[in-house]
């Protein structure tokens with residue numbers, strides 16, 4: 001070191017410099033040597049002190065830190081307005097930090113910088129830190145006689161406090177101060193002094209060391225929505241100087257790619273200003289029309305060029321006002337017509353084709369009571385069914401497995417009584433697909449043609465190539481036919497989303513969906529009333545043969561049947577017989 005210094009200032013260097021530098025570094029060395037051995041003992045003493053505290057002592061520590069602090073600095077009360085539990089939590093954290101500072105100083109400096117930036121958001125004046133530290137040290141001193149533990153605590157907390165103060169001083173920009181007042185005017189005034197090229201950064205990032213905080217996100221999280229709105233508007237205003245245009249759209253979506261999601265969840269009223277900011281309208285009109293630019297790149301693509309999730313988030317917010325914003329309309333239409341429609345159409349057409357094949361195999365070529373199917377028909381049915389099992393069942397299986405794996409990988413899992421359930425199985429459509437897959441698998445296991453494979457030319461009616469009437473298949477026919485019926489119904493149900501190609505049909509389907517819910521409610525209440533009347537009639541002593549019943553439930557089932565006839569069948573019969581005087585049902589016995 002001395003040699004380097006000498007070479008830096010060769011002309012001025014002399015023995016006096018040499019002596020003084022030697023003296024200085026020897027002193028530093030001596031001080032360091034005496035201090036170097038200390039932290040080991042200090043951290044041990046401090047950890048032992050804190051871990052040996054009884055519950056009463058811990059509570060006393062937690063409580064007294066704030067009591068003493070409020071006595072020495074009454075202004076501190078204005079900031080600590082949280083519940084006692086929260087204050088105790090903070091006190092615990094403060095004590096834990098003093099030990100961690102010894103054990104992992106590097107990571108602690110980063111954590112404290114982040115904490116300091118949060119304190120910037122809480123708008124804590126730096127002059128309150130010394131009284132807080134001295135109050136905490138006083139409390140520790142009052143319950144321990146161990147000097148080593150006390151000095152360790154003092155040294156560590158003072159260091160933490162100094163880092164916090166430094167972070168607060170560096171992080172307290174005028175923008176953050178304006179955010180703390182939640183005044184739109186104050187924010188506009190604060191940002192107006194920033195040069196055009198730096199405005200976006202001032203609003204989006206405050207860095208201290210390796211840590212950073214976003215004033216925009218902070219204002220959203222702390223409920224300063226007036227400021228957040230002003231920030232969004234400022235960011236999405238196009239400015240210019242002689243050489244450049246300045247528009248904060250790229251900066252906003254680069255710093256916060258998930259900003260749409262954040263707004264949908266935490267500040268829905270800001271989505272509209274944000275979307276408005278993505279439109280530029282020319283002042284000049286030509287032939288009654290003016291040019292309009294839509295800046296939708298970040299809504300379509302994320303930073304890595306993948307499909308952005310903006311549309312998904314906007315759809316999940318279920319806000320019709322947002323859905324009709326011109327930006328959303330434009331970019332969703334673009335996505336639909338240029339990308340999604342062809343995939344969707346191809347998938348749906350394939351599904352419609354499988355349905356047609358299924359109908360051919362189950363409903364067109366069927367044997368009746370009087371006639372058996374010929375070999376050609378059997379062959380057609382066999383081919384169709386093989387296609388269904390390979391082309392539809394396997395396709396659905398692969399699709400569903402892929403979705404489940406993707407959900408587990410992305411962590412999109414919900415827990416029901418501790419059992420992880422991927423979110424993809426929770427949508428109505430996917431429940432339908434899973435139902436169809438299940439019924440097709442059951443059909444495949446019960447397929448009569450497969451059961452007859454070993455006995456196609458036996459001695460029974462309808463024998464021949466790919467027959468399904470052999471004795472081996474008889475026991476499987478019932479389950480097979482029921483699942484085939486359910487599958488057919490599910491196929492038709494699932495093809496209904498082709499209705500989106502017509503707005504009118506979609507609206508009708510939507511209304512039907514709503515009405516179905518109401519119908520279900522009505523039927524439930526009807527069932528409740530029937531049960532109520534049936535049990536009430538059973539309680540009455542009567543001689544009505546129609547309402548007499550036996551069995552372990554007594555008269556209740558027959559009463560329920562009777563009440564159902566009175567409540568449902570008679571009114572319907574009355575409705576249909578209205579033309580012939582309306583009294584025909586009076587004579588009829590139900």
Ligand code: HEM
Nearest residue numbers: 076079080082090093094097122124128129132157160161
């Ligand atoms: C060495 C000094 C200090 C340390 C180590 C410290 C540490 C902490 C910690 C760990 C939290 C919890 C943060 C979180 O998990 O979100 C916190 C929160 C907080 N601190 Fe400090 N703090 C110090 C000084 C102060 C002072 C002097 C004040 C004000 C008078 C203050 C006011 C607050 C407030 C208002 C909160 C937010 C509580 C809430 O609502 O969650 N802190 N502090």
